[in-house]
Amino acid sequence: MPDVPSAEELSALPAVVLAEQLVEAYRLVAELTGQVELLTGQVECLSVRVEELDWQARKDSSTSSRPPSSDSPHKAPRLGSCPSIANY
Numbered sequence: 001m002p003d004v005p006s007a008e009e010l011s012a013l014p015a016v017v018l019a020e021q022l023v024e025a026y027r028l029v030a031e032l033t034g035q036v037e038l039l040t041g042q043v044e045c046l047s048v049r050v051e052e053l054d055w056q057a058r059k060d061s062s063t064s065s066r067p068p069s070s071d072s073p074h075k076a077p078r079l080g081s082c083p084s085i086a087n088y
Contacts, residue, residue, distance in 0.1 A: 010018060060066070 013021070
């Protein structure tokens, strides 16, 4: 990341240079905004998928129409609790 100039340094720049830097800053903000929107959409999709998989993993004969013989003979280990991604 480039160094951020101080207000004093910026005020000493010629108007043309300052305008060029401002245009570049706006371009960069627009690019990063697009990336944030893309990543936010991906997080939302993945959060839904995680919830679906979590729901499927909790299914056994007591929570579905599957017969008891389809249950695993071993209790699945519980993973540590972590905050839901959807809460962020």
